[in-house]
Amino acid sequence: MVRGRISRLSVRDVRFPTSLAGHGSDAMHTDPDYSAAYVVIETDAEDGLRGCGITFTLGKGTEVVVCAVKALAHHVLNKALGDIVGDFRGFYRQLTSDGQLRWIGPEKGVVHLATAAVLNALWDLWAKQEGKPLWKLLVDMDPKVLVSCMDFRYISDALTEEEAYEMLRKGRVGSREREAQMLAQGYPAYTTSCAWLGYPDNTLKQLCSRALQDGWTRFKVKVGADLQDDIRRCRLIRDMIGPEKTLMMDANQRWDVPEAVEWMVKLAEFKPLWIEEPTSPDDILGHATISKALAPLGIGVATGEQCHNRVMFKQLLQAKALQFLQIDSCRLGSVNESLSVLLMAHKFGIPVCPHAGGVGLCELVQHLIIFDYIAVSASLENRMCEYVDHLHEHFKYPVLIQKASYMPPKDAGYSTEMKESSVKEHQFPGGAVWKKLLAGREN
Numbered sequence: 001m002v003r004g005r006i007s008r009l010s011v012r013d014v015r016f017p018t019s020l021a022g023h024g025s026d027a028m029h030t031d032p033d034y035s036a037a038y039v040v041i042e043t044d045a046e047d048g049l050r051g052c053g054i055t056f057t058l059g060k061g062t063e064v065v066v067c068a069v070k071a072l073a074h075h076v077l078n079k080a081l082g083d084i085v086g087d088f089r090g091f092y093r094q095l096t097s098d099g100q101l102r103w104i105g106p107e108k109g110v111v112h113l114a115t116a117a118v119l120n121a122l123w124d125l126w127a128k129q130e131g132k133p134l135w136k137l138l139v140d141m142d143p144k145v146l147v148s149c150m151d152f153r154y155i156s157d158a159l160t161e162e163e164a165y166e167m168l169r170k171g172r173v174g175s176r177e178r179e180a181q182m183l184a185q186g187y188p189a190y191t192t193s194c195a196w197l198g199y200p201d202n203t204l205k206q207l208c209s210r211a212l213q214d215g216w217t218r219f220k221v222k223v224g225a226d227l228q229d230d231i232r233r234c235r236l237i238r239d240m241i242g243p244e245k246t247l248m249m250d251a252n253q254r255w256d257v258p259e260a261v262e263w264m265v266k267l268a269e270f271k272p273l274w275i276e277e278p279t280s281p282d283d284i285l286g287h288a289t290i291s292k293a294l295a296p297l298g299i300g301v302a303t304g305e306q307c308h309n310r311v312m313f314k315q316l317l318q319a320k321a322l323q324f325l326q327i328d329s330c331r332l333g334s335v336n337e338s339l340s341v342l343l344m345a346h347k348f349g350i351p352v353c354p355h356a357g358g359v360g361l362c363e364l365v366q367h368l369i370i371f372d373y374i375a376v377s378a379s380l381e382n383r384m385c386e387y388v389d390h391l392h393e394h395f396k397y398p399v400l401i402q403k404a405s406y407m408p409p410k411d412a413g414y415s416t417e418m419k420e421s422s423v424k425e426h427q428f429p430g431g432a433v434w435k436k437l438l439a440g441r442e443n
Contacts, residue, residue, distance in 0.1 A: 004043030022198030051125025
């Protein structure tokens, strides 16, 4: 039973100094401080439940997203939660079609990141009120209701509302068995924690060795800054994990299109399953050119973590520009938009391997990919979800990894609620962690 009128929306700038140890470093982001715009929504309902939503950012950019969240707040305040979820498509469109804010989007950039944070909080609140984890809320939802949450504007040439309903209806066949399988075995994951570009070799070796001992069989390495160094590091990792384990590579948008092809030809000896973000994330035809060139080498192209919206994913799929689709639970407009992308990927026969890591991305996206397997794709072939072992201790309901797999969350909500002590300590610039660091820099 959905209840309550939204009485308060707060947003805070939460940052973690991950750059100090090189965590998250890649060819384009050499000193990232993992951060989040953290939204909390409260209602006048007597249950006292709060909806918590985040958007992952890096450092200084967080303050811009926080401003955008505040600019969107008037769309949410004083609205009945039941009215919002009762016409979620209409509310999504209201939020993304703000007459003034739309101009600096539309449905992309800072405003869309802020939209995701707000919507993530609303989905968290809805799931908490229903007493279910988000994935279970979606799995149990009538297909007609699920379809009513999605906006098909701009994608109906690739996926119609009728097609979406039919996919979800068919997805109910065998869903109980797949749900039981997920609860018992979890969803397969791969690790990015071992091979950040800024890690020295000793750290890389130690982390890789530990991951192997913990049962990991899929590894991703950052590349793109220096070819000879990439060859050396990829050889080191391939020698450690052996020929039978899966290796992926991630260039984080570093290359021009011809450069990407030339570079990957030279890295092909290490048998990568994919090269991720080989060029500008906006270059759909460039990705298509790279995909065609690398296909004879058995190397796929993966992208999506910085794909603005469902329209870009539609075009990537139509252009055969990717072989692995990587939704991001904060780059897209929350669950509403992610659902439409999952369904398009299913129609085009492309596996979804979500982007995760950062602050809370693992907590969020586990729900989406578990739902995808149970209710949409019904397949684990060439499918895995990214896992990065950073910052989970700051969440009230952190991810649970067993045997290199995501175990389905059992707590109600979207797993987005952070520990209040962590938020206070890491709030920028007044939290204790930042007061100390900033004082040290001044001295």
